[in-house]
Amino acid sequence: MRQDLTVQQMSEDDDRSPPLDLRCGAAPSINRARNCSGEAVSGSGSSTSSSIPASVPVTVTEYQSQYPDQVLEIVLENVLQFLTSRRDRNAASLVCKSWWRAEALTRSELFIGNCYAVSPDRARGRFRRVRSVVLKGKPRFADFNLMPPDWGAHFGPWVCVLANAYPWLEKVYLKRMSITDDDLALLAESFSGFKELTLVCCEGFGTCGLAFIASKCRQLRVLDLIETEVTDDEVDWISLFPEGETCLESLIFDCVDCAINFEALEKLVARSPFLRKLRLNRHVSIRQLYRLMVRAPQLTHLGTGKYGPSEVAQRQGDTEPDYIAAFAACKSLVCLSGFREITPDYLSAIYPVCANLTSLNFSYATITADQLKPVICNCHKLQIFWALDSICDEGLQAVAATCKELRELRVFPMNAQEDVEGPVSEVGLQAISEGCRKLQSILYFCQRMTNAAVIAMSSNCLELEVFRLCIMGRHRPDHATGEPMDEGFGAIVRNCRKLTRLAVSGLLTDRAFGYIGKYGKLIRTLSVAFAGDSDMGLKYVLEGCPKLQKLEIRDSPFGDAALRSGLHHYYNMRFLWMSSCRLTRQGCQEIAQAMPRLVVEVIRSDDEEETDNYVETLYMYRSLEGPRHDAPKFVTILR
Amino acid sequence: MAFERDLNLEATELRLGLPGTQESRSNKRSLPDMNIVDDQDHRSGSSRVIANASNATKSEEETTPPSKTQVVGWPPIRSYRKNSLQAKKSEAEASGIYVKVSMDGAPYLRKIHLNIYKDYPELLKALEDMFKFKVGEYSESEGYNGSEFVPTYEDKDGDWMLVGDVPWEMFITSCKRLRVMKGSEARGLGCAV
Numbered sequence: 001m002r003q004d005l006t007v008q009q010m011s012e013d014d015d016r017s018p019p020l021d022l023r024c025g026a027a028p029s030i031n032r033a034r035n036c037s038g039e040a041v042s043g044s045g046s047s048t049s050s051s052i053p054a055s056v057p058v059t060v061t062e063y064q065s066q067y068p069d070q071v072l073e074i075v076l077e078n079v080l081q082f083l084t085s086r087r088d089r090n091a092a093s094l095v096c097k098s099w100w101r102a103e104a105l106t107r108s109e110l111f112i113g114n115c116y117a118v119s120p121d122r123a124r125g126r127f128r129r130v131r132s133v134v135l136k137g138k139p140r141f142a143d144f145n146l147m148p149p150d151w152g153a154h155f156g157p158w159v160c161v162l163a164n165a166y167p168w169l170e171k172v173y174l175k176r177m178s179i180t181d182d183d184l185a186l187l188a189e190s191f192s193g194f195k196e197l198t199l200v201c202c203e204g205f206g207t208c209g210l211a212f213i214a215s216k217c218r219q220l221r222v223l224d225l226i227e228t229e230v231t232d233d234e235v236d237w238i239s240l241f242p243e244g245e246t247c248l249e250s251l252i253f254d255c256v257d258c259a260i261n262f263e264a265l266e267k268l269v270a271r272s273p274f275l276r277k278l279r280l281n282r283h284v285s286i287r288q289l290y291r292l293m294v295r296a297p298q299l300t301h302l303g304t305g306k307y308g309p310s311e312v313a314q315r316q317g318d319t320e321p322d323y324i325a326a327f328a329a330c331k332s333l334v335c336l337s338g339f340r341e342i343t344p345d346y347l348s349a350i351y352p353v354c355a356n357l358t359s360l361n362f363s364y365a366t367i368t369a370d371q372l373k374p375v376i377c378n379c380h381k382l383q384i385f386w387a388l389d390s391i392c393d394e395g396l397q398a399v400a401a402t403c404k405e406l407r408e409l410r411v412f413p414m415n416a417q418e419d420v421e422g423p424v425s426e427v428g429l430q431a432i433s434e435g436c437r438k439l440q441s442i443l444y445f446c447q448r449m450t451n452a453a454v455i456a457m458s459s460n461c462l463e464l465e466v467f468r469l470c471i472m473g474r475h476r477p478d479h480a481t482g483e484p485m486d487e488g489f490g491a492i493v494r495n496c497r498k499l500t501r502l503a504v505s506g507l508l509t510d511r512a513f514g515y516i517g518k519y520g521k522l523i524r525t526l527s528v529a530f531a532g533d534s535d536m537g538l539k540y541v542l543e544g545c546p547k548l549q550k551l552e553i554r555d556s557p558f559g560d561a562a563l564r565s566g567l568h569h570y571y572n573m574r575f576l577w578m579s580s581c582r583l584t585r586q587g588c589q590e591i592a593q594a595m596p597r598l599v600v601e602v603i604r605s606d607d608e609e610e611t612d613n614y615v616e617t618l619y620m621y622r623s624l625e626g627p628r629h630d631a632p633k634f635v636t637i638l639r
Numbered sequence: 640m641a642f643e644r645d646l647n648l649e650a651t652e653l654r655l656g657l658p659g660t661q662e663s664r665s666n667k668r669s670l671p672d673m674n675i676v677d678d679q680d681h682r683s684g685s686s687r688v689i690a691n692a693s694n695a696t697k698s699e700e701e702t703t704p705p706s707k708t709q710v711v712g713w714p715p716i717r718s719y720r721k722n723s724l725q726a727k728k729s730e731a732e733a734s735g736i737y738v739k740v741s742m743d744g745a746p747y748l749r750k751i752h753l754n755i756y757k758d759y760p761e762l763l764k765a766l767e768d769m770f771k772f773k774v775g776e777y778s779e780s781e782g783y784n785g786s787e788f789v790p791t792y793e794d795k796d797g798d799w800m801l802v803g804d805v806p807w808e809m810f811i812t813s814c815k816r817l818r819v820m821k822g823s824e825a826r827g828l829g830c831a832v
Contacts, residue, residue, distance in 0.1 A: 144712030201717075227719055255719065282723075311755055340723070364723055388724075414724060416716045417709075445714060472714040529713065554712075 073098055080106045108132060113574050115153055115177065116599065117623045120161035132171035132196075133162060139577050139619060140527075141552050142176065143201060146579055146617065148605055150632050155179040157630075163190035171196040171222075178202070181233075184209035188216035195247075196222035206231035207258055215240040221274070224252040232258035239264035243271075250277035254303045254338060259283045270295045276332075279303025282340035285310035290321040297329040304338030307346060307365075323349035337361035337386075344371045354378035358405075361386040363412050369394035377402050386410040389424040389445065396428035400435025408441040408466075418473045422447025426454075426480075433457035441466035448479040449506060454488030458495040467492050468503035474530040474555075477507040484508055490515035493523070500547075503527035513537035517544025528553040538562035542569055552577040560587025563618075567591070570598055575621040583615045585638075591620070592638035599623045600638040601631070738814055742770045742788075743821040753811045759803055766790060770819060777803045789820045 080102055083089050086109070093103040109132040112118060137153025155177045162169055169191045179202050187194070194217045207230060213223060214237050238260050241248075246268070253260075260283060269275060269292050276299060280289065284305030293299070323346060327333070333353045342365040357379050362372070363386040372387070372395045379385075382403040387395070389411055399406070409432060411424055424446050430453040432439065439461040449471050457464070469489075477484055485506035493499060493516050500522050504512065508531035516523070517540030524547050532538070538558040541548070542565050551573065559582035570576065570591070585602065592600035603617040627637040737750045749769055756762040763774050775786030782801055783789050790802040794813045802810070802817070 141712070141715075143717045144715045145718065146712045227717060229719070311752070363720075366724075412716065412720065413714065416714050416721055416724075418714070445716075470714055474710070474713070527715075529715070555710075 073102065077102045077106055084109070086111050105129060110134065112136065114621050114623075115158065116625070116628050117574075117621060119625045120158045122624060124161050124165040128165075129168075130166050131168060132173075133158075133166075133169065134173040134175075135177060136175045137178065138176040139552065139575055140176075140550075141554065141577055141579065146554065147603065147619075148632075148634055150178075151603070151635065152628065152630055152632070153177050154630060155183045159183045159186050159190075163187075167191065168193060170194060171198075173198040173200075174202055175200040176202065178204040179209070181205045181209035181212070185212040188212040191217075193219055195219050196224075198222065198224040198226070199228045200226045201228060203229040206233040207235040207237045207256070208233040210237040210256075211235045211240050214238070215242070218242055219247055221247045222250040223248070224250055224277075225255055226252060227255050230256045230258065234258075236261045236264065238268060241268050246272045247274060248272040249274045250301075251275065252277060252279040252303065254279040254281050254305070254340070256281050257283075262288050266291055266295065272296075273298075275299065277301035277335075279337060280305035282306045286323070286343075286346055287321060290323060290326050293326040293330060298332060299330055300332045301335040301359075302330070302333055302338070304336065304340075306341045307339040308341045308343035324352060328352035331356075333357070335359035335361075335384075339365035339367075342367065347371055347375060350375065351378060355380065357382055359384035362391075363388055363410065366390045366414060368392070369398065373398045379403055381405055383407040386412070388412050388414050389422065390414050392423040393425055393428040393431070396424060397431040397435075400431040403436060404438070406432075406436040406439055409436070409439065410443040411445055412443075413445040413472065416445075416472070418447075420447065422472070426450040426452070429453045430456050433460040437461060438463055440464060443468040443470075443503075445470045445472060447472055448476065449485065449488070450480045451478045451483065451485060451488035451491075452480070454485070455491040458488075458491035462496060463498060464492070464496040465498050466501040467496065467499060468501070468527070469505055470503065471506040475507045476505075484512070486512040486515065490519075493519040497522075499523060501525040504531055505529060506531075509533050510537040510540070513540040517541050520545050522547055524548065525550040526552070528556055530555045532556045532558060535559055535562035535565075539565040542566035548572075549574045551575075553579070553581060555580040557582055560584055560590070563587055563591060567594055570595055570620070571622050573622065575619065577617070577619050579617040581614070581618075583618055584613055585615055588615055588618055588620075589638050597622055597624070599627055602636045602638060604634045604636075738816050740766065740769070740817040740819070742772075742819040745770060751817075753814060758807050759810075763790065763802075766817070766819060772819070779804070787821060790817065791820050792817045 076099065080089070080092060083092060083103075083106075089103055089107055093100045104126050105128060107127050108130055110123060110127055110130045111134045112123065113136050115135050115137045135155070135158060137155075138147065138151065141147065142151065153176060155174060162172075163186055167190070170193055172187065172194075173196075177199075179199065184205055187197070189212075197213060197217075197220070210223075210225075210230065213220070248268075251268075251272075258281075260281070262284065265284075266288075269278065275296055278292065278296065278299055279301065280292070280303050282305055284292075286305075286307055286309060288310070289305050289307070293302070327349055330353060334356055336350065336353065336357055336359070339362060344367055347367070351374070354375060355378050358381055360375075360379060360382055361384075366388055367390060369392045372391045376382075376395075376398050379402060382399075383405050385399060385403065385406060385408070387410070391411075396411070399409075411428070413422070415422075424444075425448050426446075429444060429446070429449065432442075433453070433456045437460055439457075440463050442457075442461075442464070443466075446469075449469065454469065457467075471485070478488070485504075486509055489502075489504050489508070489512050493502070499520065502516070502520065502523055502525070504516075504527070510533045513532060513536070516526070520526075520541075521544075523545050526541065526545070526548060528551075535558055537556070538553070539562050541551070542562070546569075548569065549572070554577075558578065563578075563583060564587075566576070588600055588602060592598065598620055599622075600618070600620045602615050603619060605616060627639070631637055737752050740749045740751055742749075751765065751769070753762075756765060759777075767773055772788045773786050774783050774788055774790055776784045778784060783803075791799050792802050792810075792814045793816045794800050795815060799818070805813070
């Protein structure tokens with residue numbers, strides 16, 4: 001009902017031709033028939049036709065223009081079918097009421113960047129024919145234990161509504177959501193045509209839940225579990241896939257840290273002719289990998305599991321399989337990962353595929369520069385490279401020398417501590433900047449850095465869209481000059497005109513934020529930790545970055561005055577996170593009162609009472625729903 | 640004891656915290672970090688800190704030496720990734736995955752993977768097969784009876800110990816390398832030749 005009122009209001013504001021529904025006879029029925037596309041959706045039909053009051057006059061001129069407008073709307077719906085980008089669709093829906101309606105009926109992919117911004121019912125009410133849902137829950141800093149467990153982002157309420165509203169649902173993508181086995185059971189039972197399940201950084205369920213998916217989703221093409229925690233319920237989920245040929249195209253379970261039934265897996269792979277992506281967990285030994293590769297030479301993406309011998313002693317006389325031949329047989333392989341407990345002796349087996357690789361993930365492999373070099377020198381087409389800093393600056397130099405097509409680089413620390421001598425430094429960064437000129441995205445953990453190297457990257461890598469530098473020692477300055485890292489990051493925002501995501505670190509003064517505010521006009525995501533001198537830092541950013549959507553700050557001296565300076569912008573943002581800063585409860589309260597459509601959450605760590613003046617964590621986000629009803633005790637929502 | 644009082648050991652005691660303060664148990668205050676360059680400028684609000692190892696009230700993700708503090712969630716690595724690497728490191732350190740085995744008189748050394756054996760008899764049998772010898776009976780009081788050869792190992796402290804004295808779990812975490820000693824040298828270890 002409320003939705004109909006909104007429609008009515010829109011029609012009164014609309015100067016253009018009145019909505020199709022007002023015209024007599026033929027038009028509404030045409031609408032209804034077309035909108036249904038074979039399904040009996042009389043419900044949605046009625047919302048567009050009978051609810052408009054007859055009080056809006058229909059003039060002669062409007063009657064004469066009926067047919068051209070009718071045609072226009074038919075054309076519109078057909079054209080909108082092809083609009084896939086959600087930003088384009090959002091824009092189209094704002095043109096006028098009939099465009100809004102047509103867009104709502106033709107949107108098949110629903111993207112919800114914050115599961116609390118809108119309720120499942122509201123989403124269902126507007127979008128009637130959805131085949132694919134993307135839902136994101138917790139903010140990113142929850143990954144680093146900055147948020148107590150059981151904060152929220154439950155999939156339960158969503159899956160219940162989806163089950164009722166979209167029987168034809170095919171795809172679900174969840175990121176940082178809390179999912180139970182029961183949720184997965186309901187999902188598996190509710191959608192007979194369900195095809196793709198992707199869970200990224202989720203938790204709350206176990207192999208029990210996977211068993212439901214495997215056994216009940218007969219049309220399943222994709223089951224991708226990425227950096228998701230799965231508890232070991234000791235259920236043999238792999239053996240529960242249906243007998244006979246499967247539709248499986250992608251099976252990614254490298255993060256599922258439970259032993260699996262290898263015989264069942266082997267049989268599954270053997271009866272999955274469409275399988276292109278397979279990423280194994282570390283419980284699959286290299287011998288077992290061999291057997292799978294032999295059965296699936298058509299693979300394009302392979303996660304190699306342990307990539308070492310199993311712990312069971314081999315029988316005497318067992319010959320080593322010909323791993324090189326197995327790799328050579330995989331002519332379509334473009335993406336290689338895994339190597340979870342690598343025995344470097346086996347590394348040479350991958351040489352046959354190096355020339356075709358576009359993506360190589362060594363981020364769990366403690367290999368040295370010398371072990372990397374013979375591999376990387378063949379990887380001329382490599383676009384994505386993830387590694388541990390065990391490869392040292394020397395390894396990065398080798399990458400820079402060969403991988404001219406590199407778009408994305410991530411270097412993770414073997415030793416995630418602050419004080420140790422780091423194996424990668426400004427030397428590696430400089431080399432990469434000189435060798436990989438097409439670089440678009442970089443995540444680089446190091447112990448020391450210089451402004452000069454960062455400036456070099458800013459002028460060499462003009463395609464950069466994502467620049468995330470993590471100098472692990474807090475407040476660490478340029479180790480050559482002793483100066484803050486302001487100039488380096490300043491150069492990045494100034495020179496990299498395509499930059500949309502930035503993470504800063506090291507010793508930074510307000511000046512760095514001044515640069516960000518002045519030049520970072522396209523920045524959508526900004527991560528700040530242990531940086532800045534005063535409120536001015538945050539003010540520069542909030543006042544200067546019009547595209548800012550996601551701002552996450554920790555341990556920086558920004559207070560209430562800075563928070564106030566963003567009032568003009570918070571409705572345009574997905575969220576703001578500030579932990580261990582200098583915000584007071586009153587300061588946060590002011591924001592809550594000034595902005596009714598903002599949910600302002602103050603989060604304490606577990607049950608500790610707030611003894612400080614300062615708020616431990618502020619997490620605030622725009623929402624159409626007001627305060628959520630599932631907030632745990634340690635969350636206070638300010639009004 | 641009077642002697643210790645005179646030395647005023649407490650004043651010279653190495654501990655974390657500013658002079659004159661007790662070791663803080665709070666995990667809301669950040670403790671002075673020796674590694675922050677501008678310690679005085681560290682003005683941000685309560686930094687969540689895991690209390691040091693001796694005062695741990697929360698479980699720590701990694702065991703840290705008592706002199707370091709660790710801040711929650713820093714560096715920003717997902718626990719999944721941290722745990723994978725940590726597991727590998729402690730596996731490598733604890734079990735010394737592959738240990739060298741030398742046999743007196745043999746021309747070259749071997750390497751074995753300690754983890755694949757579940758107790759001493761299995762290990763000894765494997766050594767016997769590998770080097771073609773017999774160890775004889777083990778007894779606590781007399782060591783290995785009835786054989787020329789005695790299995791020994793070097794532990795974490797660098798001492799050479801008789802294989803079999805400590806519980807198996809302790810053995811595999813402390814064993815750095817193995818050496819099968821010949822009778823004449825092994826006399827001190829209780830080999831009755």
